[in-house]
Structure formats: structure tokens, C-alpha cells
Amino acid sequence: MDRKYNDLIGEILESSGEKDNFNLEGKGKPLPKGYVQRDVFQNFQKIAKDAGYLPSWLKLQKEISTLLEKAKTDKDIKRINKKVKEYNTLCPLPMQKMLVSMDGIEKARRIWG
Incomplete structure (x- = not known):
């Protein structure tokens, strides 16, 4: 094997006969200025x-906002707080809520609204 890495996508395209069959817009041209001004994460976000x-x-x-609008009982509040705890583990630190x-x-x- 003359490859130094596994090119799974390349192998799939090669086996289907599509390896070099791409006519992509902008192929062979420089990347747009906006693309190179942002870092990889910013490009991913966009x-x-x-x-x-x-x-x-x-x-x-x-979902929490919707549940809050309908909440009427302590049981509803417990369910919401369970969701708030999950939210706080997923969101960026400054976005965490009580x-x-x-x-x-x-x-x-x-x-929340």
C-alpha cells in the first residue's frame, strides 16, 4: 500500500468511478476573502x-420556554428544572441559567421567553 493514511471517502469515490468527476463552482480559484478572514470554527459556524x-x-x-408557558404545578417545575440542568451542561458558560x-x-x- 503506497498511501500513508486511510482515505475512506477517496476509496468510496474511486470504487464508484466518481473520484475525479467533480465540476465544483470555484474549483482552482482562490478562496473568497471572507473565508480566509475567519478561523476554522467561525467558518464552521457560518x-x-x-x-x-x-x-x-x-x-x-x-423547549424550556414552551414548558414554562404551560407550567402550573410543582411537578411541571421539577420537569423544567431537570431540563434547565441539562441545558446548563450543554450551553456556553455565560448562557447558563438559574x-x-x-x-x-x-x-x-x-x-427564557
């Missing part, structure tokens, strides 16, 4: 956002 990707903690944030109580539910609705 591509993911453009593709409609939503991080799991943002999905959870929307647990909810029945007394502070209106404030929580404003914060």
Missing part, C-alpha cells in the same frame, strides 16, 4: 447556520 443547523442547547432553550421556582415563574418566563 456554514452550519446557513444549512439550518441548531445546536442542541438552543433546541432545549426553546433553576426555576413556582414563586419566580413570571420572571423565568421573561428570562
Whole structure:
């Protein structure tokens, strides 16, 4: 084997006869200025956002907001707080939120809404 690494995608394309059968827009041209001005993570964020990707903690944030609007009992609050704890483990540190109580539910609705 003359390769120094496993090129799984290349092998799949090669076996299907599609290895060099790409006519991509911009092939052989310099990358756009905006692309090289951002780091790899920023480029990933832009591509993911453009593709409609939503991080799991943002999905959870929307779910918690919906649950807060419907909450009426202590059982509902316990369920919400379980979700808040999960949210706090997934989200960036500055985005973490306090647990909810029945007394502070209106404030929580404003914060999460």
C-alpha cells in the first residue's frame, strides 16, 4: 500500500468511478476573502447556520420556554428544572441559567421567553 493514511471517502469515490468527476463552482480559484478572514470554527459556524443547523442547547432553550408557558404545578417545575440542568451542561458558560421556582415563574418566563 503506497498511501500513508486511510482515505475512506477517496476509496468510496474511486470504487464508484466518481473520484475525479467533480465540476465544483470555484474549483482552482482562490478562496473568497471572507473565508480566509475567519478561523476554522467561525467558518464552521457560518456554514452550519446557513444549512439550518441548531445546536442542541438552543433546541432545549426553546423547549424550556414552551414548558414554562404551560407550567402550573410543582411537578411541571421539577420537569423544567431537570431540563434547565441539562441545558446548563450543554450551553456556553455565560448562557447558563438559574433553576426555576413556582414563586419566580413570571420572571423565568421573561428570562427564557
